[in-house]
Amino acid sequence: MPSFTALPPEIRDQICEHVILSPLNSPPPLTDPDQLPNGRQSYQHPQLNSWLTRDEALYLPTPFTTTSTPLLLLSRQLHAGTTATLKRLQARAHSYDLDIVLVDEKLLLPTWIRVPALTTSVSTVRVNFRIAGMFTETNGLQKKMPRYRLSNFAAGCGGGPTMSWQLYSILERFFMVGPTGEGSDGMKDRNVVIESLRVNVETPPNVAPEAFGPPIRKRKREESAEKGASPQDLHILDPAYLTSFIKSNLEMLLRMSYHTAEYGCILYEHLDELVLTRDAVEEVRWDIAEMFRDLTFIDAFRRDREIFDDWKKRTSEKRKVRGLREA
Secondary structure (H helix, E strand, O other), X not given: OOOHHHOOHHHHHXXXXXXXXXXXXXXXXXXXXXXXXXXXXXXXXOXXXXXXXXXXXXXXXOOOOOXXXXXXXXXXXXXXXXXXXXXXHHHHHHEEEEEEEEEOOOEEEEEEEXXXXXXXXXXXXXXXXXXXXXXXXOOOHHHHOOOOOOOOOOOOOOOOOHHHHHHHHHHHHHHHHOOOOOOOOOOOOOOOEEEEEEXXXXXXXXXXXXXXXXXXXXXXHHHHHHOOOOHHHOOEEOHHHHHHHHHHHHHHHHHOOOOOHHHHHHHHHHEEEEEEEEOOEEEEEEEHHHHHHHOOOOOHHHHOHHHHHHHHHHHHHHHHHOOOOOO
């Protein structure tokens, strides 16, 4: 039987391309919300700027690897062929897919679906949000997270909704270290940039429109439990609500206002374009490069014009060095 290296070069290239572009993981099924967090873990590194209880974003514990890594390590000949294939694929080799399940209206479960090769200059990141149902019980998480019974979409005491910080932490972590797994204390900031970040909110299948609603408040959930009803009998989070929530949070960050500038600045430092869709239908598109060009001081950085001007000058230089578009 002929070996892989004995195959014609064009056949080897086709096989390598298929492997490189294949999914790394499958999106977890949503059939049993109670089981979705099992076996997942929070990442403690790197240190983030986000105000977040880290356990509210749970990742897979398996060691991270790209789909091209095994090919690169197999032999010198295959390493050379894989490197050539990656170069030929260009943007396709540097486009990632991320699945995020929102379960029980509180936990975010990110799963990297497709990561062909690591790079600090990513062409496209496609993020797909899926909404799972409610837990039939708190699954032991209430003891682990003292605030678990509260609504993550409700504003906190001067800190904004917990869900805002959960979403921000996933974005911030990617900009710092990309789609990697748990790191170590003091791990280096890789400054990963994205040409186009595309965020989609998917409507749960086989759900009647009247079954959707806004986030369920703590009191309603407790009253339902007192009546003997299962949380599964309550309505499912409306995907239109989640889309609107994500949109308003991104707009606040991009506005670079008094309270949000120190957090929104990472969008201008790492992005060219941001697109939000619901069921693949575009809701809004932000041209970050143009917005940065036209960005003027209002009250950013606690109304400090000098800090704003210095930040914009340094960010313009960063964007140029990192290969981001100049409008």
